[in-house]
Amino acid sequence: MPPHPFPTEKLRDWFRKNKRDLPWRRDRRPYSVWVSEIMLQQTRVDQAEGYYRRFMELFPDVGALAQAPLDQVLKAWEGLGYYRRALHLHQGARLVRQDHGGEIPSDYNRLIQIPGIGRSTAGAILSLAFNRPFPILDGNVKRVLSRFYHITRPLDQSETGKTLWQKAAAVLPEKKPGSFNEALMELGALICLPKDPGCARCPLRKGCQARIKGDATELPVKKPAKKIPHFDVTAAVIRKAGKILITRRPEKGLLGGLWEFPGGKQQPGETLEACLKREITEELAIEITVGEPFLQVRHAYSHFKITLHTFFCRHRKGRIQKIGIQDYRWVKPEELNHYAFPRADRRVIERLTEHGHLPFRPQRG
DNA sequence: AATACGGGGGT
DNA sequence: ACCCCAGTATT
Numbered sequence: 001m002p003p004h005p006f007p008t009e010k011l012r013d014w015f016r017k018n019k020r021d022l023p024w025r026r027d028r029r030p031y032s033v034w035v036s037e038i039m040l041q042q043t044r045v046d047q048a049e050g051y052y053r054r055f056m057e058l059f060p061d062v063g064a065l066a067q068a069p070l071d072q073v074l075k076a077w078e079g080l081g082y083y084r085r086a087l088h089l090h091q092g093a094r095l096v097r098q099d100h101g102g103e104i105p106s107d108y109n110r111l112i113q114i115p116g117i118g119r120s121t122a123g124a125i126l127s128l129a130f131n132r133p134f135p136i137l138d139g140n141v142k143r144v145l146s147r148f149y150h151i152t153r154p155l156d157q158s159e160t161g162k163t164l165w166q167k168a169a170a171v172l173p174e175k176k177p178g179s180f181n182e183a184l185m186e187l188g189a190l191i192c193l194p195k196d197p198g199c200a201r202c203p204l205r206k207g208c209q210a211r212i213k214g215d216a217t218e219l220p221v222k223k224p225a226k227k228i229p230h231f232d233v234t235a236a237v238i239r240k241a242g243k244i245l246i247t248r249r250p251e252k253g254l255l256g257g258l259w260e261f262p263g264g265k266q267q268p269g270e271t272l273e274a275c276l277k278r279e280i281t282e283e284l285a286i287e288i289t290v291g292e293p294f295l296q297v298r299h300a301y302s303h304f305k306i307t308l309h310t311f312f313c314r315h316r317k318g319r320i321q322k323i324g325i326q327d328y329r330w331v332k333p334e335e336l337n338h339y340a341f342p343r344a345d346r347r348v349i350e351r352l353t354e355h356g357h358l359p360f361r362p363q364r365g
Numbered sequence: 366a367a368t369a370c371g372g373g374g375g376t
Numbered sequence: 377a378c379c380c381c382a383g384t385a386t387t
Contacts, residue, residue: 041383081370158366
């Protein structure tokens with residue numbers, strides 16, 4: 001018997017009294033667990049909640065999701081970020097329909113093969129929906145276990161990951177593993193916070209090594225973040241006959257599958273105008289005239305920042321070819337809301353349409 | 366082992 | 377400004 005057995009019952013008691021009423025807790029179907037877990041990857045509960053409700057309204061079951069066009073799924077995901085999640089979820093629904101008769105599998109090896117489902121999400125689906133004893137290791141659980149067992153090695157080392165998975169499996173009870181996993185996550189979300197361990201209110205305080213040592217706020221240890229580069233990016237608002245040209249990004253990579261105003265990153269020694277002309281020619285094989293600057297938007301992604309410089313432009317010459325884009329479309333301003341755009345482009349659209357119509361701009365060379 | 370991948374909210 | 381979030385896939 002170790003000196004500090006894990007206080008499972010204390011955690012369960014605390015959870016029973018303090019659990020939040022969240023939409024995905026009212027529905028433990030594998031599909032609901034799946035959707036919510038994907039949405040909650042690297043995403044706060046508060047941010048995911050509204051998206052989850054709308055998503056379940058639009059796509060109430062695997063069949064509905066599999067049947068829906070990807071555009072509609074991306075539109076439902078717009079603003080939530082990490083758009084590959086939406087693509088994978090959609091692909092996953094089609095795979096479940098095709099390979100599993102529309103039923104989400106209840107075994108680890110099959111779950112892990114569904115795109116977007118990794119070890120932790122598989123553990124969530126297995127424990128929460130199927131009541132099978134598989135651990136979850138998300139940011140909350142990592143923090144709680146790092147502190148309880150006083151794990152001082154940096155979180156992003158593979159050895160640390162192995163240790164944490166081992167602990168998560170070791171503390172997992174055979175009975176009701178799902179609610180136990182939830183309780184562990186909820187503790188990390190409500191009490192054992194990154195900058196405030198809340199030890200006085202914590203049901204695990206008795207055996208927690210970090211509390212005993214008094215260094216809970218130092219754990220878990222993370223390597224220092226790298227500096228984030230900044231780029232200047234241009235985008236063209238090309239108008240013709242009351243319509244605007246929008247292009248669709250490739251399915252892979254940043255903002256995959258989303259629509260945007262075409263453009264790209266400024267190169268060293270290049271003017272913004274030259275950058276825009278070059279990018280448009282490279283991606284669409286047409287020549288444009290760059291007119292008045294419109295809006296500048298500053299925006300932060302996860303690993304770089306940009307200033308987006310937009311310009312009103314005119315299509316001068318050539319026929320559009322889909323070189324660096326997946327698709328393109330000429331749309332009326334009011335139709336822009338039917339498409340999924342990145343946040344930065346959304347800001348441009350807001351300004352573009354805020355008087356109910358496009359502001360007049362002289363069209364000159 | 367390191368990096369790509371969004372957006373929002375707290376401090 | 378910096379940190380972090382119910383992580384996964386790719387390199």
